[in-house]
Amino acid sequence: MTETEATTEESWLVRYGREHVPHLLVIAFLALYPGLYTLAVGLSLPAPLGWVPDLLYAVLPRVDTMIVVLYFGLFAMSFDFVSGYTGYLSFGHAVFFGTGAYTVVLAANGLLPFVPSGTPFLLLLVLAGLLAVALAFAIGAVSFRLSGVYFAMITLGVSQVVYVFVRDWDYVGPNPKDGISVSFDLHPGAFEIGVPFVDALGLGIGKLTGDTLAIAGLELSTVEVSYYCIGLVVLVCYFAMQRVIHSPFGKVMLAIRENEERARAVGYDTYRYKLVAFAVSAFFAAVAGGLFAGYSRAVSPDETFFFLVTGDALLVSIIGGFGTLAGPLFGTWFDELLREFLSKEGTGGGLLPFLQEYLPQSVLDAVILNGMTVGEAVDTFLNGHASLYLGLLFVLFVLFVPNGLLGTVRERAGGRVSKRVAARLRSRGGTETARGTASEDD
């Protein structure tokens, strides 16, 4: 009896694994990333290849940057959840990110009524999400009466109103324009991710205040611990959103994107579906904002409520693939990688310090035009112009890769990547195909 149970359980696991190979690969890569980064950057190669570690240092995003990829990627995915799947561009999505971020900081500083300063971080995230849900219902109740550009404008307008309000809201702190930080007096400890109320089963996040960890001979820094903890939350949120997308509810969202009239004529109250989709996406946007606040312990209106925060989410969604859910995370990854590569700071590596170090002095001093040397040119073109190149790249993406990174891969593969890989594996693996296999239609 137990034997058959074991085999069915194993085959279920194996089948699940096979159907999610790309997911598992991406998760495995992300899980190994801090180690790979340390290895790659710390390489010491013999003389002719001595530059390789430095180049890798210049190209690879730091683990610190990867944390941004995770929480901002979650925000971008939540933006894609409503905008990419129902077709309603939520241009004011930053309002939910900001709600999440400010909820965490205000609560930690004891400024949120009925919420004690020591409330476990995960509960704060849930609270932030619920506040965002309430806000989404309020905004959506009005804005979903309209469609297209009017919807986008209303959400944008509301979020800008909130932005202006928060900028001048001196309840949050003495200088609301510059934002607020978590007080070390009121909330000295790190925000912990783990089982609420059980200190031993949680790990603190944050660069300065977070926990370090030593397991299996590995020493994880505060940044690495934060990376894994935040990654875990993002992973759970991703699977939750993916579950909704693949449910009948998600099919109705797609139907609304394709032809809302038709969806109504089939009998769906599309208004309610849109509202719920908006609220779900607001929840996860707030969780992303909360993670940001928990990690950085400081928030400002410009990093949270400002409309360019939504703009960034839109940008990475288009780069990663609109309406693909995971795409925006890859888009954020790509965006941050380039941003760091093109940034002027020496701390995170980047192209500029690398060129300055490796181009021979004679090349740097060579004059190109009107007395401008190569060194000056490198400095002029690379110093602090990351946004310019990203803007150009964005235009090129829209023109030549309209489906984005993941969207293009899906198009080439002829369907969702995990589905295609599973089908490929199945046809190669031969006989033990599961019942009800997805047939390979073109």
Added chain:
Amino acid sequence: MSSSDAPADDTSGVDTTTETDGETDSGAGTPADPLLAVEGVHSYYGESHILEGVSLDVNEGEVVALIGRNGVGKTTTLRSILQLTPPREGHVHYRGEDLVGLGTNEVAQRGVGWIPEDRRVFSALTVEENVRISVPKGGDVDAAVARVYETFPALEERRNAEAGALSGGQQQMLAIARGLVGENDLLLIDEPSEGLAPQIVADVADAIADASREATVLLVEQNLPLALDLADRFYVLDNGQVVATGDTDDVSADDDDLRGYLTA
């Protein structure tokens, strides 16, 4: 209420009515209460007046054809019944209840199905998902899917294909199949033969004939032989008004009066 001014329902071939603004009172409670009674409907797109007092009846079990040139308001009539283009004047009674003022989804929930022009299937969903999404809440989804595949075996072969990848005829079949699983008592079918090859038109006609055994059908069609073949009665629409009505048995597709309404 208004005077009883029902459209003539005689059997003398094409009957040209002069009624342009008739508020038809079908007389509630009489045994011949129609399933659908459109009464003096005026509809607009913005400021353009499209329907100028359309009245028509559809009785339970009938197939009624609505014919006329492009741009005379046939599709708008269907949209007005569905409340996608809510009438500014007039009534749409379905089983005695006025649909004007209801939401489209509420109209659909009362059993009115729409098979739109240009075969609007949800192209990003698979064939099967298209069928499943059309089954009303609480309906037996698996039974409905099985029934569709029984009627349209061609769809079963492509059940996991994205609907957008189907041929035109298959998309039309899928659209009709979706109308059927909706447990609809009234199907509004808009130009099903448009843009299809003749052989496929015959298949689609079969599909509509199958559908009409389960539901009452209001069919908008410009293909006169097809419309007369499928329908029991017809209405001719011109310039937003019903200009003629009759029994399809009493006219032929080369009837000059009828053809006159269809050619520009």
